[in-house]
Amino acid sequence: MTAIRLKARFFERDTLEVARALLNQELVTRRNGEETRGIIVEVEAYGGTPDPAAHSFRGITKRTEVMFRSGGFVYVYFIYGVHYCMNVVTEDNGVGAAVLIRALHPVDGLEIMKERRRSSHPLSLTNGPGKLCQAMGIDPSFLGEFLPTSPSIWIEKREKLPPSLIGVSHRIGISKAVEYPWRFYVKGDPYVSGRKSMNR
DNA sequence: TTATGGATCTTCT
DNA sequence: GAAGATCCATAAA
Numbered sequence: 001m002t003a004i005r006l007k008a009r010f011f012e013r014d015t016l017e018v019a020r021a022l023l024n025q026e027l028v029t030r031r032n033g034e035e036t037r038g039i040i041v042e043v044e045a046y047g048g049t050p051d052p053a054a055h056s057f058r059g060i061t062k063r064t065e066v067m068f069r070s071g072g073f074v075y076v077y078f079i080y081g082v083h084y085c086m087n088v089v090t091e092d093n094g095v096g097a098a099v100l101i102r103a104l105h106p107v108d109g110l111e112i113m114k115e116r117r118r119s120s121h122p123l124s125l126t127n128g129p130g131k132l133c134q135a136m137g138i139d140p141s142f143l144g145e146f147l148p149t150s151p152s153i154w155i156e157k158r159e160k161l162p163p164s165l166i167g168v169s170h171r172i173g174i175s176k177a178v179e180y181p182w183r184f185y186v187k188g189d190p191y192v193s194g195r196k197s198m199n200r
Numbered sequence: 201t202t203a204t205g206g207a208t209c210t211t212c213t
Numbered sequence: 214g215a216a217g218a219t220c221c222a223t224a225a226a
Contacts, residue, residue, distance in 0.1 A: 055211095058212080061211075061212080062211085063210075063211060063212090064211095077210085077211095078209065078210060079209090079210090080207080080208075080209085081207065081208030081209040081210080082207060082208065082209085
């Protein structure tokens with residue numbers, strides 16, 4: 001079966017729909033001919049409807065400009081002076097919504113990931129937003145890339161995950177609008193972020 | 201095994 | 214000047 005890249009249409013939808021649909025899709029990056037691949041197993045939705053926790057809440061700024069583009073662009077930001085996090089922009093031009101990729105299940109390029117992450121335990125390669133960016137080589141040079149056409153980053157289509165396998169919870173690491181059930185993850189996947197023992 | 205604090209920088213107040 | 218969509222090392226129990 002040939003791999004098909006997700007098109008702009010996929011991302012130009014309701015943010016919560018896109019968030020759920022992104023689970024089980026395959027994220028690919030290519031840097032210097034080195035390819036890394038991982039299945040998306042955990043995401044969070046931001047923006048769309050009024051969302052005080054989203055970077056776009058206060059309107060367009062230099063930092064959040066990309067988030068207001070049409071669906072399919074890549075929004076990368078630097079956080080806590082240490083880590084990068086990656087989002088996929090959703091909905092139409094001017095909305096200001098995105099889906100944060102929180103965890104991947106690595107499937108290809110494991111050796112490259114281990115080098116970039118300086119070895120460490122296999123399970124902690126991509127089980128968190130900062131970690132997966134490091135493992136996939138995602139940095140500010142990916143900011144503003146367009147997934148449907150970019151030569152360095154894209155998402156390949158896989159089977160849609162049945163609702164029974166999708167877990168839902170509140171978002172992690174924020175202090176506003178904490179109660180929104182906008183975090184989605186693949187039930188039972190060992191790469192979902194969180195403390196090692198919390199995998200029931 | 202769980203809890204706590206440091207790292208370190210961009211953006212907005 | 215302060216806080217933030219995090220991670221990891223270290224300390225305590």
